[in-house]
Amino acid sequence: MKRIYAMFLALTVMLAAFTGCSSNIYTGKATAGDSAGTQAVASATAADTASATASDTAGQSSQTAGTSENSQAAQASETKEVDVIDYSKVKPNESGQIxxxxxxxxxxxxxxxxxxxxxxxxxxxxxxxxxxxxxxxxxxxxxxxxxxxxxxxxxxxxxxxxxxxxxxxxxxxxxxxxxxxxxxxxxxxxxxxxxxxxxxxxxxxxxxxxxxxxxxxxxxxxxxxxxxxxxxxxxxxxxxxxxxxxxxxxxxxxxxxxxxxxxxxxxxxxxxxxxxxxxxxxxxxxxxxxxxxxxxxxxxxxxxxxxxxxxxxxxxxxxxxxxxxxxxxxxxxxxxxxxxxxxxxxxxxxxxxxxxxxxxxxxxxxTVPQTRQNNVDMSKLNGKQLVTY
The missing domain is CATH 3.20.20.370 (Glycoside hydrolase/deacetylase)
Structure with a gap:
């Protein structure tokens, strides 16, 4: 049971890392385990694969180490607040006209x-x-x-x-x-x-x-x-x-x-x-x-x-x-x-x-709606990550 819980925490943290967080308009304060933290999905498949692999490794380490340091980290993951954009309200479209x-x-x-x-x-x-x-x-x-x-x-x-x-x-x-x-x-x-x-x-x-x-x-x-x-x-x-x-x-x-x-x-x-x-x-x-x-x-x-x-x-x-x-x-x-x-x-x-x-x-x-992903020229991202929702 502990192993399953640790894997869930690690996966949640990794997903939160791929969210397009903002400093102004949010759903409110959400803990790392909230479903709002998974709204932003990176379009790059490689990034998703890397995230899943890292989560599996983190889950195994959490099970075997059993140290107080890992325990404190897990507790911090439970309580840490993250700012999450509510895309249904903000509706970002960075492929739009200016x-x-x-x-x-x-x-x-x-x-x-x-x-x-x-x-x-x-x-x-x-x-x-x-x-x-x-x-x-x-x-x-x-x-x-x-x-x-x-x-x-x-x-x-x-x-x-x-x-x-x-x-x-x-x-x-x-x-x-x-x-x-x-x-x-x-x-x-x-x-x-x-x-x-x-x-x-x-x-x-x-x-x-x-x-x-x-x-x-x-x-x-x-x-x-x-x-x-x-x-x-x-x-x-x-x-x-x-x-x-x-x-x-x-x-x-x-x-x-x-x-x-x-x-x-x-x-x-x-x-x-x-x-x-x-x-x-x-x-x-x-x-x-x-x-x-x-x-x-x-x-x-x-x-x-x-x-x-x-x-x-x-x-x-x-x-x-x-x-x-x-x-x-x-x-x-x-x-x-x-x-x-x-x-x-x-x-x-x-x-x-x-x-x-x-x-x-x-x-x-x-960040663009999935329906407008084809409007983006990937060569013009200038090092930025494409996110769709």
Missing amino acids: MVVMFHNFVEAYPKGNNEYTTTFDEFEKLLPDLYDRKYRLVSLTDMLNNNINVPAGCIPMVFTFDDGTSGQFNLIEKDGKLVINPKSAVGILEEFNKKHPDFGMKGTFYVNLGVSTFQGSGNMADRLSYLVDKGFEIGNHTKTHVSLPEVKTVQKMLEEVGGNQVLMNEIIPGYSFNSFSLPFGNASKNLKEYVIKGSYQGVDYKHSAIVLVGANPAPSPVSSKFNPLALPRVRSTGQKKVECDLDWWLKTLEKGSSQYISDGNPDTV
């Missing part, structure tokens, strides 16, 4: 004319708590590209991007002889919101044209870009002068626009390399596209891991077979008039279905 949101202009009030790419400060202030309540959490574009997404269980990653380097997105002002963030800017509003909700995240990528005015305000360009980088934001390439790429007909001109922007960045923040590129006007180059991805200009090499589009769709998960970082779609922010496929539309549409990325809370695993 919204990469595209912002442009931020203003106090809408001017006359077409304002489809413009957001008021008041609307942005209202958007952030709405996203938070819907369980969205910000992640960096680089972390998304690398499948390094780490948000609490049940939460949904989102990426913020900002094109053109406008002052409404971010600028500095002087206060008491010091340069400080303008509270009436997107970054200022985001900073203030994160004081109350630090788990929301202070992430985003700013696509800049350093050959023209960028983040107009107080301070110089080094002050401005250093502020963003020090806060954890990323700076991306948007060409030197916001040229439409199809109009660029020579290799030299393309290198000047794409590589020249990187040269200017190095002059402002030495050693900082753009990791991604945003297509000006959403227009791609047909004949010179390889020079948008990588090249060398004036002795400075550049290489972009991602090319973001002005598309109207959420992006595939980084573990999806459909994920292509060199053609990454974005969802445009809601403008003065709500239109199909803008952010407001997608928030409502994705909420109705189960196609978006929902985290399991464990950065070391990729």
